[in-house]
Amino acid sequence: MSILVVGSVALDSVETPFGKIDDAIGGSGTFFSASASHLSKVNLVGVVGRDYPLHKLEPLRARGVDLSGLVQADGESFRWRGRYRHDLNSAETIETRLGVFSQFRPRIPEQFRESPYVFLGNIDPRLQLDVLDQVNRPRLVACDTMNFWIESRRNELVALLERVDILLLNDAEARQLTGEYNLVRAARWILGRGPKHVIIKKGEHGAYMFSPHSVFFAPAYPLEEVFDPTGAGDSFAGGFVGYLARTGRTDEAAMRRAVVYGSTMGSFAVERFSIDRLMEIHRVDIARRLEEFRRLVAFEEELEA
Amino acid sequence: MSILVVGSVALDSVETPFGKIDDAIGGSGTFFSASASHLSKVNLVGVVGRDYPLHKLEPLRARGVDLSGLVQADGESFRWRGRYRHDLNSAETIETRLGVFSQFRPRIPEQFRESPYVFLGNIDPRLQLDVLDQVNRPRLVACDTMNFWIESRRNELVALLERVDILLLNDAEARQLTGEYNLVRAARWILGRGPKHVIIKKGEHGAYMFSPHSVFFAPAYPLEEVFDPTGAGDSFAGGFVGYLARTGRTDEAAMRRAVVYGSTMGSFAVERFSIDRLMEIHRVDIARRLEEFRRLVAFEEELEA
Numbered sequence: 001m002s003i004l005v006v007g008s009v010a011l012d013s014v015e016t017p018f019g020k021i022d023d024a025i026g027g028s029g030t031f032f033s034a035s036a037s038h039l040s041k042v043n044l045v046g047v048v049g050r051d052y053p054l055h056k057l058e059p060l061r062a063r064g065v066d067l068s069g070l071v072q073a074d075g076e077s078f079r080w081r082g083r084y085r086h087d088l089n090s091a092e093t094i095e096t097r098l099g100v101f102s103q104f105r106p107r108i109p110e111q112f113r114e115s116p117y118v119f120l121g122n123i124d125p126r127l128q129l130d131v132l133d134q135v136n137r138p139r140l141v142a143c144d145t146m147n148f149w150i151e152s153r154r155n156e157l158v159a160l161l162e163r164v165d166i167l168l169l170n171d172a173e174a175r176q177l178t179g180e181y182n183l184v185r186a187a188r189w190i191l192g193r194g195p196k197h198v199i200i201k202k203g204e205h206g207a208y209m210f211s212p213h214s215v216f217f218a219p220a221y222p223l224e225e226v227f228d229p230t231g232a233g234d235s236f237a238g239g240f241v242g243y244l245a246r247t248g249r250t251d252e253a254a255m256r257r258a259v260v261y262g263s264t265m266g267s268f269a270v271e272r273f274s275i276d277r278l279m280e281i282h283r284v285d286i287a288r289r290l291e292e293f294r295r296l297v298a299f300e301e302e303l304e305a
Numbered sequence: 306m307s308i309l310v311v312g313s314v315a316l317d318s319v320e321t322p323f324g325k326i327d328d329a330i331g332g333s334g335t336f337f338s339a340s341a342s343h344l345s346k347v348n349l350v351g352v353v354g355r356d357y358p359l360h361k362l363e364p365l366r367a368r369g370v371d372l373s374g375l376v377q378a379d380g381e382s383f384r385w386r387g388r389y390r391h392d393l394n395s396a397e398t399i400e401t402r403l404g405v406f407s408q409f410r411p412r413i414p415e416q417f418r419e420s421p422y423v424f425l426g427n428i429d430p431r432l433q434l435d436v437l438d439q440v441n442r443p444r445l446v447a448c449d450t451m452n453f454w455i456e457s458r459r460n461e462l463v464a465l466l467e468r469v470d471i472l473l474l475n476d477a478e479a480r481q482l483t484g485e486y487n488l489v490r491a492a493r494w495i496l497g498r499g500p501k502h503v504i505i506k507k508g509e510h511g512a513y514m515f516s517p518h519s520v521f522f523a524p525a526y527p528l529e530e531v532f533d534p535t536g537a538g539d540s541f542a543g544g545f546v547g548y549l550a551r552t553g554r555t556d557e558a559a560m561r562r563a564v565v566y567g568s569t570m571g572s573f574a575v576e577r578f579s580i581d582r583l584m585e586i587h588r589v590d591i592a593r594r595l596e597e598f599r600r601l602v603a604f605e606e607e608l609e610a
Contacts, residue, residue, distance in 0.1 A: 087486075184528070202510065206511070214600075216603075216604070217602055218602070219524065222520055222522070224487060256603070256604040257604050295519075296520060297522055299558070299562050299564070300599070
């Protein structure tokens with residue numbers, strides 16, 4: 001089943017201890033699409049400027065990502081410049097230039113409005129609400145956010161939660177949103193405001209999925225080289241929603257497997273700059289890493305054979 | 306099978322966001338013994354001063370911990386005073402008074418020298434080596450250390466590694482010892498110097514166990530209230546070695562289950578001050594939490610029934 005994703009389509013300039021790159025394709029919509037396209041059909045809605053190298057998105061189109069909702073507007077594309085030190089868990093933003101993204105008002109094309117799965121990338125909660133007003137009763141809505149919106153659009157964000165099935169955010173954001181330092185309490189706060197599941201991502205320390213009666217944990221894959229963490233969270237979301245859309249399931253077992261798919265896709269994303277690694281992997285690579293995840297946490301006698 | 310543990314027996318004064326306590330019984334030997342005593346017979350070697358409230362160790366003796374290697378020497382007991390802020394992952398040491406511990410020269414009583422399992426608590430690596438010279442070919446030697454020894458006794462510590470089967474340390478210590486920021490590389494460095502397994506503990510973020518051909522990860526149990534993290538690492542070690550001693554196994558499946566026993570015992574230790582919680586739990590509590598650990602990471606279809 002198809003997924004509608006609304007998010008940024010940007011140009012990233014990144015410096016890590018292992019290299020640097022300028023104006024690589026990035027953004028939440030881009031990473032999500034690159035990741036989810038391995039599992040499901042994806043409909044992308046976003047905006048770029050006249051300067052955007054659209055031909056670099058061709059690999060996405062070739063993987064079945066429908067780009068007909070990607071508007072090219074007068075002005076410059078959204079650019080982000082950041083740096084990671086050895087602690088790859090946190091980026092230092094050097095410069096953000098919103099460009100045409102500052103005027104982004106997502107209009108969902110007619111042919112996308114029946115998409116049964118919706119992922120609201122990290123944009124203004126008012127726009128996320130506006131997207132939900134344009135779509136026709138999706139089967140599942142997942143949503144990301146960030147510290148900037150928690151601070152500046154708190155009321156809108158809390159209102160949005162009532163209409164979201166799954167909130168994805170990182171540990172610092174969960175603490176900021178809820179005022180609870182303890183993540184179990186933070187999750188309960190969020191679950192009390194609408195979402196049936198909340199996924200709290202801890203970067204290299206893995207991710208929790210909380211629901212009212214269950215908690216699941218998936219570690220991050222212990223890579224020897226994390227090359228560039230940019231886009232890991234959106235790639236996680238792409239694997240997560242992608243798996244649910246592919247299977248059409250929403251039971252607890254499927255949700256848990258979806259988290260592992262998310263971790264798997266996130267672990268690939270960080271192995272190269274931009275979406276490069278996500279564009280070169282195949283089904284067999286994904287299957288192999290899923291098996292490695294299984295072995296990573298297995299301690300049942302029967303799994304050790 | 307019985308375990309010989311050599312470590313500190315101290316008096317801890319601790320302040321957390323949830324309360325404070327003075328001169329509670331603590332120390333690596335104490336926490337290890339309290340934890341491991343649920344799984345195996347324990348022989349404790351350590352030193353206390355004339356001021357030590359020995360009657361407070363009676364619950365340990367009642368649980369089968371042999372205290373005949375605990376020497377009472379002239380002088381004051383080892384005292385540690387520390388504080389935890391909301392980030393319970395790191396203690397702030399306010400005061401350390403070594404007292405009689407500064408003159409500690411462990412003498413292993415004759416009746417302990419055949420102990421098949423040995424745990425070298427966090428003491429001077431020269432003393433850890435000295436302990437190994439006094440025991441008769443143990444079946445398994447596990448060892449802890451800390452930043453102070455990595456800095457001041459580096460050569461002795463590296464020499465010790467050749468005689469140790471399993472090294473347990475936290476992520477910061479692993480990075481400091483090896484000069485590698487990446488934990489996969491740090492583990493490989495350590496495995497190249499003797500140990501067949503290395504366990505890298507990440508506090509609330511769980512623990513990795515690396516061996517030459519395998520990596521295992523166990524999350525920390527997501528507690529809603531972490532009351533006092535003091536002793537979590539030694540309680541982890543007690544559960545880990547305790548399980549191995551109880552089963553007599555050293556195969557990969559048993560090692561993995563031992564890590565989960567370690568996480569389980571660590572999760573109990575932090576629920577109260579001192580060894581209070583470890584002294585009140587029963588087999589059924591341990592079994593229940595092990596089952597919760599299983600559910601926490603389960604994502605196989607067959608485990609979801």
